[in-house]
Amino acid sequence: MTSRTATATTCSEPLTDRAADTYRAADSDGFATRHANWVRWTRRAATAHNLAIALGVPPEHVAATDDPDRTYGIHGQYPGDRYRVHDPASGQTWDFLPDPTAHGHGWLLLGACACEALVPVARVAALADLGTELANPLENIPPECDGDPAHQTGCPYSRLNTVEE
Numbered sequence: 001m002t003s004r005t006a007t008a009t010t011c012s013e014p015l016t017d018r019a020a021d022t023y024r025a026a027d028s029d030g031f032a033t034r035h036a037n038w039v040r041w042t043r044r045a046a047t048a049h050n051l052a053i054a055l056g057v058p059p060e061h062v063a064a065t066d067d068p069d070r071t072y073g074i075h076g077q078y079p080g081d082r083y084r085v086h087d088p089a090s091g092q093t094w095d096f097l098p099d100p101t102a103h104g105h106g107w108l109l110l111g112a113c114a115c116e117a118l119v120p121v122a123r124v125a126a127l128a129d130l131g132t133e134l135a136n137p138l139e140n141i142p143p144e145c146d147g148d149p150a151h152q153t154g155c156p157y158s159r160l161n162t163v164e165e
């Protein structure tokens, strides 16, 4: 998992240095190995860029990492993507997953369930959506919350509790 290391960039640096610094900050592990998995690299770089624009934060304040709770592929061999946004003004962070219905232009905000797992709690496509969720938490929980693999065993929203035996 990549840790976010936002670096301030200034316009006094050459464009190539600023661009590389921005993408290294967004996905340092992915940047170093980007040529080995170009599809993942481009997906994460584009998604982080779109998320930064949607929320009005500098691109270097959005970090892409492997999602520790959601995997894909027949054997679950591919980690999902998770994005952490750092608000430089407040110091607060928010975690997002790509919204599978939004084709790279929408995200699922993660929030704590009663079981303490981070699960999808709101759809966000623009800064206004995040503001609405922060003002009125948990009023529009997306269906992806129910059965999310991050729920702890025994949580009423856990997939294990919804399977009929």
Ligand SMILES: [Zn+2]
Pocket: 113, 114, 115, 116, 117, 150, 151, 152, 155, 156, 157, 158
């Ligand atoms: Zn839960």
